[in-house]
Amino acid sequence: MFFAPDTDEALAFDVALMNTVAGASPSGRDEIADPGQLAGFVDRFRFSGRVDGDAAELDAVRSVRTLLRSAWTLPPDEMVTFVNDVLATRDARPRLTRHDGTDWHLHATSADTALADRIAVEAAMALVDVVRSGRTRRLRACAATDCDGRLVDLSKNGSRRFCSVRCSNRTNTAAHRARKATRAAGTEG
16 A cells, blocks of 8 residues: 555545546446436545535536546646645645544545535645655556546556556457467468
């Protein structure tokens, strides 16, 4: 484990949120296309606090999703600028708390802060730990050429390349078939 449990949870939430876009989701569609889908997504991750369930909230969260996707693979210095901007513009005020059966962890917004702002600030707080530990290279885009997914590599050796087993299998199968076709073409000539 590289990070505190709340940081691991925030990074997992961030990756899942970023991978709800059409080019990364298993369904091939935007998986938070309506307020009900967003509410279900937030519930699934037990993201605490206010959820308005309206179109304005959905638009704001989708905007944060785009922001996170663009920041995920920034070089460390640029990521620091991103984190500092998010924390400053969204009025972050870190505090220790425990709720819903969880042990002590950090929140930097109140529970009644708008969902999009809470998501952005929680992501920035998690990225603080990533930057401070020198592990920004563990934040990646999926290596599958036909996927727009993001991932956080928490493996011991840092070798994870794909956002899902599905992408890994698809890429490895295509490479196997290409090698097989090349060998077959070489024996025919």
